[in-house]
Amino acid sequence: MVRNTGPPPAPNQSHFWFQPENSVSFSEQKTIIKALMRPRTNRDDYHTMSREQQVNLIRLRTGHNRLNAHMNRKFKLAPSPTCACGQEDQTAEHILQRCPLLDEERKEVWPSPTPLQTKLYGSRQELEKTTTFITSAGLIV
Numbered sequence: 001m002v003r004n005t006g007p008p009p010a011p012n013q014s015h016f017w018f019q020p021e022n023s024v025s026f027s028e029q030k031t032i033i034k035a036l037m038r039p040r041t042n043r044d045d046y047h048t049m050s051r052e053q054q055v056n057l058i059r060l061r062t063g064h065n066r067l068n069a070h071m072n073r074k075f076k077l078a079p080s081p082t083c084a085c086g087q088e089d090q091t092a093e094h095i096l097q098r099c100p101l102l103d104e105e106r107k108e109v110w111p112s113p114t115p116l117q118t119k120l121y122g123s124r125q126e127l128e129k130t131t132t133f134i135t136s137a138g139l140i141v
């Protein structure tokens with residue numbers, strides 16, 4: 001009788017990172033569920049928004065997103081953490097506040113300088129502006 005005592009065949013890992021565009025990964029689901037379970041001390045307008053808007057805002061707030069800085073440092077999935085503008089790491093703060101490639105879209109949504117805190121944690125109207133900016137800039141976060 002022949003017994004196969006060798007190691008089990010290596011699982012095919014090539015599809016491990018394949019995800020439909022902008023899907024929600026398991027670890028993101030955990031982040032989102034934890035955020036939703038947390039008792040609310042003061043009501044955040046974010047809870048009144050659409051699920052897609054909520055996902056985008058959580059991704060921007062937590063830094064757990066598809067921007068180069070996170071994809072490069074955490075997953076080595078982006079070749080570099082730097083933004084396409086070449087000026088600094090592509091983070092939520094960079095795209096919302098400073099990226100020169102998005103100046104036009106930014107000025108349309110925020111004609112005057114607006115603090116990052118307002119863009120991520122402001123009133124519903126402010127949060128809507130942020131999700132509008134992400135959409136009009138064609139960004140996948």
Ligand SMILES: [Zn+2]
Pocket residue numbers: 083084085086087088090094098099100101
């Ligand atoms: Zn940039």
